[in-house]
Amino acid sequence: MSATATTPAGTPPADVRSLLLLFPDLHGGLRGKMVEPRLVDDRARAEGLPTTDLLLAVDPRDEPITTLPSMGLNGGAKDLLLRPDETTWRPVPWFPDSALLLGDLHETSGLPCEVSPRQVLRRALGALADQGLRVRAAFEFEFRLFRAGGWEPATSGLSYSPLTLSEVAGFLGTLRHYADALRLDLSVVHAEGAPGLIEVNVDPQDGLAAADTAALLRLAAAEAARPHGLRASFLAKPFAREEGSSAHVHFSLWDESGANVLRSAETDLEDETYRRIAWGVLANLPALSLVYNPTINSYKRLVPGYFAPVRASCGTDDRSFALRALLRGPSSSRFELRRPGADCNPYLTLAAIAASVHLGLIEPSIPDRGGLDRYDEPLPSSLDGAVAEFRRRDAGLDKVLGAGFCEYYLRTREWELHAWQNAVTEWERERYS
Numbered sequence: 274m275s276a277t278a279t280t281p282a283g284t285p286p287a288d289v290r291s292l293l294l295l296f297p298d299l300h301g302g303l304r305g306k307m308v309e310p311r312l313v314d315d316r317a318r319a320e321g322l323p324t325t326d327l328l329l330a331v332d333p334r335d336e337p338i339t340t341l342p343s344m345g346l347n348g349g350a351k352d353l354l355l356r357p358d359e360t361t362w363r364p365v366p367w368f369p370d371s372a373l374l375l376g377d378l379h380e381t382s383g384l385p386c387e388v389s390p391r392q393v394l395r396r397a398l399g400a401l402a403d404q405g406l407r408v409r410a411a412f413e414f415e416f417r418l419f420r421a422g423g424w425e426p427a428t429s430g431l432s433y434s435p436l437t438l439s440e441v442a443g444f445l446g447t448l449r450h451y452a453d454a455l456r457l458d459l460s461v462v463h464a465e466g467a468p469g470l471i472e473v474n475v476d477p478q479d480g481l482a483a484a485d486t487a488a489l490l491r492l493a494a495a496e497a498a499r500p501h502g503l504r505a506s507f508l509a510k511p512f513a514r515e516e517g518s519s520a521h522v523h524f525s526l527w528d529e530s531g532a533n534v535l536r537s538a539e540t541d542l543e544d545e546t547y548r549r550i551a552w553g554v555l556a557n558l559p560a561l562s563l564v565y566n567p568t569i570n571s572y573k574r575l576v577p578g579y580f581a582p583v584r585a586s587c588g589t590d591d592r593s594f595a596l597r598a599l600l601r602g603p604s605s606s607r608f609e610l611r612r613p614g615a616d617c618n619p620y621l622t623l624a625a626i627a628a629s630v631h632l633g634l635i636e637p638s639i640p641d642r643g644g645l646d647r648y649d650e651p652l653p654s655s656l657d658g659a660v661a662e663f664r665r666r667d668a669g670l671d672k673v674l675g676a677g678f679c680e681y682y683l684r685t686r687e688w689e690l691h692a693w694q695n696a697v698t699e700w701e702r703e704r705y706s
Contacts (some may be wrong), residue, residue, distance in 0.1 A: 285406075288695075290309075290310070290370040291370065292309070292374060294374055294671075295354055296378055297390045299329055299331075301488060303492055305324070311358060313374070317357070321356035323355075326350065326352075327346070332689065340687070342386055344681070353378045354380070360378050361374055361485060363454070387677040388677060391484070391620055393624045394480065394620045395481065400631045406526050406534065408626070409478065410483040412475065412520050413472065413474050414615055415518040415519050415548060416615055417467075417469045417470055417471055418504070418684050421498075421504050426468030427503050430470060431464065432465050434468035437464070441501070450497075451497050455542075457475055458486070460475060462474075464670055480705065484623050486618045504549075508615070511614045520617050522669070534546045534550075535547055535606035536606065539600040539601070547600075547629075548639050548640065552645065553589055554629045555630070555650075556629075557629040557666070557667060561628075562612065562663075564624075565613040566613070566659060567617060572654055575654065580611070580658070585651075587645055629674040632669045656689065657690055658682070663686070
């Protein structure tokens with residue numbers, strides 16, 4: 274990963290007639306309003322525009338989560354203030370004469386909203402900044418293309434074949450156009466080994482921008498599919514006995530001098546920084562599976578034989594590891610976390626990585642390289658198991674991610690688990706009737 278990159282900056286041009294003001298929700302989707310540009314005046318920039326905390330207290334079906342004691346319905350769906358981040362403006366290619374701004378949620382008191390995913394990421398990145406480090410990252414998303422209205426795959430599924438890509442050439446052209454307009458730095462597209470499965474890669478960016486790009490990339494894929502009679506699905510495992518959809522995260526760390534902190538790890542097998550980062554991620558991987566794999570369906574992807582890791586392990590350039598070390602010189606050395614699925618929230622995922630690294634850097638005792646290479650512990654295989662591991666999490670995670678956020682997030686995952694436990698599926702009716 275290069276140490277240099279540009280982040281979109283400035284303000285929307287004068288001919289923009291509508292502004293989409295957006296923020297990430299609990300599930301990694303973007304929510305917000307379309308407003309007249311005149312509403313984003315100096316006061317709105319300083320204080321924010323009102324929205325409701327109910328949007329952080331609903332499940333994937335938009336049903337209110339009623340187990341949150343002071344949020345959403347139980348808190349009167351109180352106001353939050355969305356403060357635009359002026360560095361994030363982009364034109365919106367599917368809306369004429371429009372632009373978008375991402376923003377941060379604040380309480381009406383002016384304090385950051387502690388459960389807002391973008392604020393959680395800011396807090397975790399701040400913990401690393403206090404150690405003189407910044408994160409650069411890039412999400413590699415896989416997603417399925419289906420014919421609109423059903424589950425018929427849009428391609429045959431021959432991996433890395435240009436013939437597969439040509440089956441959806443119109444969609445790919447639209448996606449490229451949208452990605453260019455949104456300044457997402459889309460760099461690679463290829464077919465993966467399942468019908469309709471596409472992978473997209475973007476260039477690395479500094480932490481917050483990397484998460485913004487990931488969220489906008491998913492939005493762009495969904496919008497690009499519509500005019501071609503297609504549907505882009507980021508479900509982690511649409512079909513049994515086929516490849517799932519991942520969100521591998523490549524990340525590197527850079528010090529205040531602009532140097533890659535893994536610059537010596539390729540030649541020094543006992544490099545302490547390498548060992549601390551790797552150990553921080555591995556040691557917290559069981560608990561943070563709840564973040565990387567947040568749904569019931571997430572764990573259908575995590576089965577042996579599909580390069581979807583089921584154990585906490587680390588090693589160099591081997592796709593079977595949960596944490597793959599790519600030690601390629603001073604400018605390109607990095608880690609790839611392969612546990613997250615395409616259904617992860619990119620803001621919370623990157624926050625979890627940053628928190629893990631932070632804890633690894635302050636851990637009093639860490640394994641030597643041999644201990645790291647031999648480490649091979651099982652990871653949760655269900656949402657129920659991940660909930661149990663999160664309850665046993667390192668107390669340091671609460672300090673970095675926020676105790677209020679951790680309690681809130683646990684309640685939302687318990688809600689999802691209970692929703693599944695109360696459901697009766699067609700499989701059950703067919704099998705046991």
